[in-house]
Amino acid sequence: MPDNTVDTLIDARWIIPVEPARQTLSRHTIAIDDGIIRDILPTGEAHAKYSAKQHFRLDDHVLIPGLINLHTHAAMSLLRGLADDLPLMDWLNHHIWPTEAKFVSPEFVRDGTLLACAEMLRGGITCFNDMYFFPEAAAQSALSAGMRAAIGMIVVDFPTAYAADADDYLSKGLAVRDEFHGEPLLTFTLAPHAPYTVSDKTLAKVLTYAEQLDLPIHIHLHETHDEIEGSLKQYQMRPLERLHRLGLLGPNLIAVHVVQANTEEIRLLAEHGCHVAHCPSSNLKLASGIGPVLEKLEHHVNVGLGTDGAASNNRLDMFAEMRLAALLAKGQSRHAAALPAHQALAMATLHAAQALGIDSLTGSLVIGKAADITAVDLSAPETQPCYDVTSHLVYAAGRENVSHVWVNGKLVLDERHLTTIDIHELNARTRFWHEKISNQKSFSEGQP
Known part of the structure; x- marks a missing residue:
C-alpha cells in the first residue's frame, strides 16, 4: 500500500534528466510535491510507494526538463513578419525602431509578452530570458501565464516612451525588481542593449549595480560585421575588448549572438567565465553569419540557446533552435559527430540555466529542483520507430509533439491546451494590435 501522498505522479516511457549527461531512464515516474521534484524512480516502485492527487500515465512520451529560451524580446511577437528579408541595421533603423516609437506601451508589452508565453509554453519552453x-x-x-522568466532591466542611451535617459532606465528597472522581489517564478538581469547603443559611462553604472546586487548582465555582442566596424571607427577597438577594458567580462555576463568572434576573443570569454546565448535562426535570417559555436565549446565557454524575438526569427521554437544548432555545427566543421543531440538538449536546458544562475533551481530533472517539466509525445508516425530518444528529440520531433508542460509543479499545458491563458481573448488582443499597426504602416508607406 502507498505510504506517501504527493501532488502529482507522472509515469513516462522515458525520462531524460540531462543531469547526469547522456542518461535515459525507461519506465520511470516523477513524483512532484509542493512544486518540487520529490522522487524519480521506476514506475512499479513509484506506484507501491506513493499515492497522488493527480496521476498522469504517458506511455508514449519522454519527459525532459522544461526548455529555457536564453534570449528573446517577448513583446516583439506583435511585430512578427512586419519587416522581413532585410539586414539588421536597415531592419532596426527603418522598420522596427520607428514602429516601436509609435506603439510600444505597457499594454503593447503586456499583450505581446502574453502572446509569446502562449507560443513558448505550447513549445515546451518553461523559462525565458x-x-x-x-x-x-x-x-x-509571465506571472499570469504561470511561466518562469528572467526579466531584463533594459538600458539604452536614447529616450523612448519608457524612459528619458540611462539613469531613468536604471531607476525604473530597479524599481520593478523591488516590486516583484520574492516572486518564485521571476529573476532579473541588467540588460544594456548593445555596445553601440550604450556609452562607457552607462556601462560602468551597469557594472556597479551588477556587482552590488549580484545580477547577470544580458547584452547583444559581436552580432554583425557592421557592429565591429562601427566600434573600431568610434572607439578604435572591437566591442569585446571595450567591455573587457570596462571590467564587464565575468561569470555574470550573458553575451548574445557572438557571431563575429576570433579565437583570441573566444579565449577571453572562456578565461573570464562568460556565457553565450546562441541564436542560430535569427543569425541566419538577418544574415549576421554562423557563430563559431564549436570553438566556444572547445574552449569551455558555456553556450545556451535562444530564439531572439519573433520579429527576427519568426518563431519562438526551441526545438528548431536545437536542430539547427546541431546541423550548422556539423556542416561548419564537416564533422558529423560535432554537437551531438545530447549536447544540443543540454544547451537548451541546463546550460541556459547555468548562464542565468538558476541551475540549482531548474534546467535538469533532479530530486529537489523545481518541477519544470516538458512531456513530448513520440507516438506519431513522424517519430516512429524510436531507437534513440534523445536523437529523436533534436532531429525528428518538433514543438507540435509537446503534450504537457509543468512549471513549478503546476500544469500549464494539458494535452496541448493552455490552462492559464484564454486563447480567444488573446487572439482578440492580437488582432487589435495587428489592425492598429497595419493601418499606420499602410499610411506611412502611402498604400491605399
Missing part, C-alpha cells in the same frame, strides 16, 4: 521596454508589464504577463 527577456530584454524589452516596460519590464513590469512583461513580468505581469
Whole structure:
C-alpha cells in the first residue's frame, strides 16, 4: 500500500534528466510535491510507494526538463513578419525602431509578452530570458501565464516612451525588481542593449549595480560585421575588448549572438567565465553569419540557446533552435559527430540555466529542483520507430509533439491546451494590435 501522498505522479516511457549527461531512464515516474521534484524512480516502485492527487500515465512520451529560451524580446511577437528579408541595421533603423516609437506601451508589452508565453509554453519552453521596454508589464504577463522568466532591466542611451535617459532606465528597472522581489517564478538581469547603443559611462553604472546586487548582465555582442566596424571607427577597438577594458567580462555576463568572434576573443570569454546565448535562426535570417559555436565549446565557454524575438526569427521554437544548432555545427566543421543531440538538449536546458544562475533551481530533472517539466509525445508516425530518444528529440520531433508542460509543479499545458491563458481573448488582443499597426504602416508607406 502507498505510504506517501504527493501532488502529482507522472509515469513516462522515458525520462531524460540531462543531469547526469547522456542518461535515459525507461519506465520511470516523477513524483512532484509542493512544486518540487520529490522522487524519480521506476514506475512499479513509484506506484507501491506513493499515492497522488493527480496521476498522469504517458506511455508514449519522454519527459525532459522544461526548455529555457536564453534570449528573446517577448513583446516583439506583435511585430512578427512586419519587416522581413532585410539586414539588421536597415531592419532596426527603418522598420522596427520607428514602429516601436509609435506603439510600444505597457499594454503593447503586456499583450505581446502574453502572446509569446502562449507560443513558448505550447513549445515546451518553461523559462525565458527577456530584454524589452516596460519590464513590469512583461513580468505581469509571465506571472499570469504561470511561466518562469528572467526579466531584463533594459538600458539604452536614447529616450523612448519608457524612459528619458540611462539613469531613468536604471531607476525604473530597479524599481520593478523591488516590486516583484520574492516572486518564485521571476529573476532579473541588467540588460544594456548593445555596445553601440550604450556609452562607457552607462556601462560602468551597469557594472556597479551588477556587482552590488549580484545580477547577470544580458547584452547583444559581436552580432554583425557592421557592429565591429562601427566600434573600431568610434572607439578604435572591437566591442569585446571595450567591455573587457570596462571590467564587464565575468561569470555574470550573458553575451548574445557572438557571431563575429576570433579565437583570441573566444579565449577571453572562456578565461573570464562568460556565457553565450546562441541564436542560430535569427543569425541566419538577418544574415549576421554562423557563430563559431564549436570553438566556444572547445574552449569551455558555456553556450545556451535562444530564439531572439519573433520579429527576427519568426518563431519562438526551441526545438528548431536545437536542430539547427546541431546541423550548422556539423556542416561548419564537416564533422558529423560535432554537437551531438545530447549536447544540443543540454544547451537548451541546463546550460541556459547555468548562464542565468538558476541551475540549482531548474534546467535538469533532479530530486529537489523545481518541477519544470516538458512531456513530448513520440507516438506519431513522424517519430516512429524510436531507437534513440534523445536523437529523436533534436532531429525528428518538433514543438507540435509537446503534450504537457509543468512549471513549478503546476500544469500549464494539458494535452496541448493552455490552462492559464484564454486563447480567444488573446487572439482578440492580437488582432487589435495587428489592425492598429497595419493601418499606420499602410499610411506611412502611402498604400491605399
